Amino acid sequence: MTTKTDSLEKSSTINEDKLSRRNFFKRTAVYSAGAIAAANVLAPVKLKADDVNIVNQVEWGTKLGDRLDKNLYGLPSPYEHNNIRRIHDLLSSGDRYATVSMSPLHQQEGIITPNGLFFCRSHSGIAQVDPNKYRLMLHGLLEKPLVLTLEQLKRYPSESRIYFIECPANGSTGWRGPQFNNLQFVKGMMSSAEWTGVRLSVILEDLGLKPEAQWMLAEGSDDSEMARSIPIEKVLDDAMIVWGQNGEPLRPEQGYPVRLLVPGWEGNLNVKWLKRLKFDSKPWYSKEETSKYTMLQPSGKAIEYFWPMEVNSIITSPCPEVPWTDLKIGDKVEISGVAWSGRGTIKTVDISLDGGKNWVEAHFKGLILPKSWTRFSYIITWDGNPKVLLSRAIDDSGHIQPSIDKLVSKVGVEGIYHRNPIVGWEVTSKGVVNNVHVRS
Amino acid sequence: MTTKTDSLEKSSTINEDKLSRRNFFKRTAVYSAGAIAAANVLAPVKLKADDVNIVNQVEWGTKLGDRLDKNLYGLPSPYEHNNIRRIHDLLSSGDRYATVSMSPLHQQEGIITPNGLFFCRSHSGIAQVDPNKYRLMLHGLLEKPLVLTLEQLKRYPSESRIYFIECPANGSTGWRGPQFNNLQFVKGMMSSAEWTGVRLSVILEDLGLKPEAQWMLAEGSDDSEMARSIPIEKVLDDAMIVWGQNGEPLRPEQGYPVRLLVPGWEGNLNVKWLKRLKFDSKPWYSKEETSKYTMLQPSGKAIEYFWPMEVNSIITSPCPEVPWTDLKIGDKVEISGVAWSGRGTIKTVDISLDGGKNWVEAHFKGLILPKSWTRFSYIITWDGNPKVLLSRAIDDSGHIQPSIDKLVSKVGVEGIYHRNPIVGWEVTSKGVVNNVHVRS
Structure with a gap:
């Protein structure tokens, strides 16, 4: 009974392009087929007349709902008012600016965190950047250094990828002994999203990376001017400049309008409110890689760089x-x-x-x-x-x-x-x- | 310079379980590797001293940002106030209840629509359902008919899948000639999300579907009591009862707390605010499959059922x-x-x-x-x-x-x-x- 109208549309001309097709584009993604078809997950319950009455006792279908134009950018149900990011005083450095808000992982399934619940770590609060005044400078060891507006940046061909971001301190407060009796504070310094932007390898092919360039400095435009050095191998492997998160522009607390994305590496490398990328032969030893984000060893010495988040x-x-x-x-x-x-x-x-x-x-x-x-x-x-x-x-x-x-x-x-x-x-x-x- | 601590953790005991492993669970998903590394997408621009001044003229890094607890459920940047769903009078049936709000596709990249922008079609407004009073009845040709609370429903093992939903009228207003000069009204009656819920095949294995059952009725609890008949083959193939969308509970306009998901088939079959599923040998000919959602033919007759959304x-x-x-x-x-x-x-x-x-x-x-x-x-x-x-x-x-x-x-x-x-x-x-x- 289904329509078959367009099954008749098989054209011969479509096949003329076949020689140009690259079959490696055709690989389709697959879902893992887990053994989840377990029967009797619930103890069987026989429906009784009373149960039907329970359904009918619910007051529904009795009045018109809300107008669709009540909320043209939607919000969760008021009943979900407790499903929010949370801040804990033990982790908040005494203020609500240089702190972290943690994601309610216990209400998340799948591999997408909604933007409203994506954990947020900030060193000097959530910067508010006017996208019309936004500029990104790429300079240092480049043949063609460049200053880009947001519109110019978005002219590069985009890609979208699903990656988690995790603060390297996630779980750090509890591993010596239980400190919090909930999932949100135990592991909530991480979230996951589909990110959209341009690979740095594409931009650097355009701008001409000089062979001496071994490091990239990424600097944010927030008050702390958060800055990190990143080895060029990682930059060219899979790092991205992103403007989109889960199908919309980045949220302010995620670096609106532009952040760096360094897949799988510690959260603080994914510099938000990105202002500047500089390429050089040596790292910079910014304050965020000397005073912070080094790892003290039993010997009393500290490891200076340790990037990938562990399994x-x-x-x-x-x-x-x-x-x-x-x-x-x-x-x-x-x-x-x-x-x-x-x-x-x-x-x-x-x-x-x-x-x-x-x-x-x-x-x-x-x-x-x-x-x-x-x-x-x-x-x-x-x-x-x-x-x-x-x-x-x-x-x-x-x-x-x-x-x-x-x-x-x-x-x-x-x-x-x-x-x-x-x-x-x-x-x-x-x-x-x-x-x-x-x-x- | 990276830590190698846990590379020493390779245990031998882990291999003892190997015999129980089913390799078909191990298939990993792949991204399509498109030829997007095109150089010179932008005409090269030489950085001049003036350009550096442009960056420095932007007022950033000069004041503390917002507190992180300002918005523990986040919202988009105020600069994105135009990135919203929109309703058009030509499509709105004269009111703002039985109408459709259309998704701003031109600002979406990737395959996730954020929940705040997911298109909404409603027949009697956005129902507000109290999750504590919510009940779902499954009855008809079942060995063990059942009434479930929301908590009981969520006890079934969940799955998460990325699917689009599209209204069968998407684009219908423009195909006889250009009617709207924007993408949002031309194709905005569709969106895409990662849905979380339980497959109906899992529940029906639990409840014992009788062999005579050929159809399922899905009925909503909104004022219109939206109801559709769905053939049992599709129900058992991939239909789901879902409570999660992009990592959080369904939004009210998407059927909070529970909707039906009928992957790839017309949007109206994905019944929202789901109240009742009944199994029988014949379809029901509800008002939404007689007065609406039939397809008039040149002969003057109408096709009664036509489910899959076309390529x-x-x-x-x-x-x-x-x-x-x-x-x-x-x-x-x-x-x-x-x-x-x-x-x-x-x-x-x-x-x-x-x-x-x-x-x-x-x-x-x-x-x-x-x-x-x-x-x-x-x-x-x-x-x-x-x-x-x-x-x-x-x-x-x-x-x-x-x-x-x-x-x-x-x-x-x-x-x-x-x-x-x-x-x-x-x-x-x-x-x-x-x-x-x-x-x-």
């Missing part, structure tokens, strides 16, 4: 905000979470129900992309016995998420960055979920 | 809102756009610069997913000569987007649904872009 994972359901208190014994229930690595693609996630004694492999759900969130799932039958749930990720570079003790034995306890140990949730017999510390 | 494409840059008036002769410039098909995956997009006399194949950008937006690109050198730009998509079911004349010869001019002809933009010698009608 990592966290169970997001259950978590303290999403407990199992409504479960009945015998119910099937999904353990699910997110894994990520700044070094490449997630290969495997293992789950433990007993604090690390035994491990089973989780299934993947959805898209498996490099330097992107990867969702995992494992279904169990709730037996009412207390559990300690852990997840452990492995990426395609061969890195594996370490236990807390193994991490400490390697890097000590002085630093707060790049702490990616296996962390856990205790589930009590009542289904209450708490943050616990499993050392090895 | 389609549109150039989004340039367009009337994104002209080429800033180009100089000799500049390279990107022609880019979006293609989609409710029948499967986009295989090819061809571009014409001369109103359909000659065609060249475009490159793909980003992810190529079934029933999802697929982005295409083609770079030309601007020569200052007038052009008529067209795009033509082909999907993997073998359907090809028809010319207006070919479409008319098959389906006549009576109906307003499923009109997917090749449509065009005229570019004048000044770079102004207008909607034009190219018949064949």
